[in-house]
Amino acid sequence: MTFPPLAFWIPYIYFAVILLVTWAVGRLAGVLLGRGIGQSMPQVSAAAGRLGTVVVWLIGGTFAIQELGVSADVLLLVVFILGVAGVVALREPLQNLGARYFSDIYTPFRLGDTVSVAGYSGKVIEINPITTVLLSEKDTLISVPNSLFVREVVTNTSPQAWREVNVPFSIGSSVNLARFESDLRKSLGKLRLRLDPRFPPVLVTRARSAQSTDLTVTVLIRQPEERDAVTAEVSKRVAELVAQSQLSRR
Amino acid sequence: MPTDQPLDICVNTQTPLLLFPQAESPDSVPVRPPDSQLLSQLEEGVDYRFSPGGVTRMVYPLLRRLHRDKLLGEAHWVSLNPYAPREVRLEDLTLHNVALPPERLAAYGNVKETIWGTVHGLRQEDGSGNLFWSDDFSEYAYYNRLTAELIHSLDAKYDFDLFYIHDFQQLAIGEMLGTLKPKLFRWHIPFAASDIPESWRPAMTGYLNRYDTVVVSTDRYLAQLKEFGYTGRAVKLYPYLDETEYSVPPPDEVRATVQRFGVEPEDRVALVVARMDPQKAQDRAVRALARLARRHPSLKLLLVGDGSFSSAKTGLGLSKSARWRDALAGLARQLHVEGRVLFSGHVTQRELDACYERCDFTLLPSVREGFGLVVVESWLHRKPTIVSKYAGVAELVQHRQNGLLVDPENTRALADRMEALLTDPEGLGRKLAERALETMRLCTMEAASRAEALLLEEAVSG
Structure with a gap:
């Protein structure tokens, strides 16, 4: 059995080197982005870091795959279509999830506060990824989609x-x-x-x-x-x- | 207790059950103790000794009693113990020791002394509320968070049924634990809303209200706690002692023991059992002795006790006990009673029993006292007591029925009460001692273990 010539290995070496560089750049981007954005918004620093790392891996991975002679166009197209389809299909839950995520930063209420939004009022007893649950004065539960708290005027009537x-x-x-x-x-x-x-x-x-x-x-x-x-x-x-x-x- | 399963419990106190000598290498660098040790492989008096202080004297016998009655499953006890192994296993209990670096320890000590002194009415806070914003308070928070994190990690492993946190040094633990499980807090020191600066109130009520149940030592403290703004379940439980720990040494042993402290056979002895601390107000007893010195030439004042965990070199290393002892010795010289004020220092349980047996009566002259278990010890030894009206235990004392109450600021009144017991030991003295025996039963382990078991059960079952 003969060992393949060096030329055979070159694409694989490039592939490995690109992945190595991608790993290093991904880590660096994660730290820098997390720190940079975190200066103003510590709430999203971890997420920003992770996003930066994912983007770098996407780009690096594409380059690496191309070195192996595989066209990355099809792969990217599939990822794009799946992404668009996912966003369209899950638009409502994603809005609520996003609103929940950002409600930590922008929405001025927390568990135990008494709030009013879009005609609904009550004490906030649960904030889950999709909805915020209010307990009304009539002892009924009102489940308000989180996205409403970003779109509508929210009144927090808790003292102080x-x-x-x-x-x-x-x-x-x-x-x-x-x-x-x-x-x-x-x-x-x-x-x-x-x-x-x-x-x-x-x-x-x-x-x-x-x-x-x-x-x-x-x-x-x-x-x-x-x-x-x-x-x-x-x-x-x-x-x-x-x-x-x-x-x-x- | 009607629970089906034994309870898995995590107890937290600042003062540890066991003190370990600070081991040093030949070049005077502290040697880090091993991570884990079995108590059975250590020798009491050489490798460790039991801590002085009321909290550990209550908690340890209680845990043993609850174990004996098969009410406890896993029992873990977390405390501050800078020079101890990280973990010490006893038969039915595991001790977990938290270590603080010396610079943080000192700052933490400053905060706890400030809270302690203020709550005991010994110092005035400036009212600005700066304590909670001080850098030192950051170290208090550091210690509490370190402890809370250790408890959290133990909970992940043992899945405790409840947490029983003891005393003001651990106040923030309830907030930091962030668990839905029951959290009980026992406040051992006096609780008088008027002694707590107004500026501290929001922060302190915030911390207290993170506990499901807060236990205090007297009815008066209970009323004050509710008035202060605590909204959870407030409970009064008298402190207690384990009567089986006490004994009556034979007369020869009693004589030999107290002779080492300077008591002669013909002496009359007034006994104060308290750690060396200005709050214990031994100086009032010295002044009262000076008033009686001429009329009662054989009267001696025996001061039993040393520093607390805070003062001990193996504890927090605060040196207030040595300073206070020097001050008392100086006062005795100034009042010309230096040969009649005797200091025993730290004593063993057996020596303590001998001191109680030998004395004519006991005094608790504290200017503030969370409770005053030494009074109960005195009752157990059938000795009449003179009790400061500012002590929590005063709630159980009916003047001239089962003890004598006194305002410790009034040394003339204190001397009068001492004289009454010196001149009528068989009449008044005997009557007080006999009636106090009945009262003593409210503060025994037998009564308390039932109450504590019920408390824990209710905390778990709601």
């Missing part, structure tokens, strides 16, 4: 609701949470003149997985007109610490 600033974010599961919280408290302590001094920051764990821990930090502001500025500053400080924590794990 304007004071509360909630910043959800994620950290890697290997990050030392005690150290992170200690650093976060020290950092937010610098803003205490803008915050209600009676309520120190509250850091709540929303969910845990093998990869990450989802948290929300809550502070109360003093002046309603500073809400936007305080939210931005708290988000920035959280993002900086998230980025630092990724670099210095436990």
Whole structure:
């Protein structure tokens, strides 16, 4: 049995090299995108990082496949058609999922608040990926699609609701949470003149997985007109610490 | 308890059950203890000793009793123990020790001393609420979060039925645990809403309201807790002791023991059992002794106790007990009673029993006291007691019926009550001691284990 000549192996070597480079660029893009977007929106930093990595792999994978002599056009076409079909078929659930995702950032209510939207009112008792469940005064359940909370005017009638600033974010599961919280408290302590001094920051764990821990930090502001500025500053400080924590794990 | 299955429980206290000497390498660098050890392979007094303090003295016998009664399944106990192995296995219980780096330990200690001193009315907070925003509080949060994370990881492994968190050092754990399972919190120190700065109230009620049940030591604290804004299930449960831990040493042993502390056979002895701490107000007892010194030349004041876990070098290393002992010795010199104020330091249980047996009466002069289990110990040894009206246990004392109440700020009144017991030991003294025996039964393990078992069962079943 004869060993194939070097020319036979060259496409495979290119294929492997491209995948290697794709892996490196994908990681770099993930970190840079996550950190860059996370500076302003820590809530979406992890998602932005993942999206960046996926895009790089899509491009790198296409180039790599072409090196093997396989036309990537058909593959891309199939992926595109499936994507469009999926978006069309799942438009409503995707809208709700997206709204749920962004409701963490933009919708000023949380569990336990009393809200009104599109003629429906009640206490928020559940926020799932598709709907938000309200408990009305008549003790009935109202299931409101999440997308409505982005499209319609939402009124939060909970007392002092304007004071509360909630910043959800994620950290890697290997990050030392005690150290992170200690650093976060020290950092937010610098803003205490803008915050209600009676309520120190509250850091709540929303969910845990093998990869990450989802948290929300809550502070109360003093002046309603500073809400936007305080939210931005708290988000920035959280993002900086998230980025630092990724670099210095436990 | 009517539950079908034994409960799997995770207990959390700041003070650990066991203290370990801080091992050092030849170049004075602390040696990291092994990760896991079996207690049966260690020697008491050499490798470890039991912590002083009321919390561990209540919790450990309770867990043993609940085990004995087959009410507990898995039992785990998490506490702060910087120099201990990470895990120590006892027969029916596993101890998990949290370690803090020294710089964080000091800052954490500052916060807990501030809360403790304020709640005990020993210091005034400036009202700005800055405690909760201070860098030191970040370390308090660090310790609480570290503990909560350890409990969370244990829960993932053992799937506990409930969490029983003890005392103010762990206040934030309930919020940090983020579990739907029942969380009980026992507040051991005094609870007087008026002592807690208004600026602390929102944060403290926020932390307290994350617990399903909060247990306090007296009816007065219970009323104050509700008034303060706690909306969950509030329960009063008197602190308790395990009467089987106590004994009456033979007279020769009693004599020999107290002689080591400076008590002679002809002496009259007033006994204060308390750790060395200004809140325990041993200085009031020294001043009262000075008032009686001339009329009762054989009267001596025996101060039994050392530092707490916070003061111990193997604990948090805060040195307040040594400072307070020096202050008391200085006061005794100043009042010319230095030879009559005796310091025993830390004593074993057997030595403590000997001190109780030898004394004529006991004093609890604390300016604030969450409860005061030493009074119950005194009752157990059939000794009459003089009790500060500011102690939680004062709720159980009826003046001149089962004890004598006193305002510790009034040393003349304290001296008067001491004199009453010195001059009428067979009449008043005996009457108080005998009647107090009945009261003592409210604070025994027998009564408490039933109440605690019911409490746990109700916490789980709702």
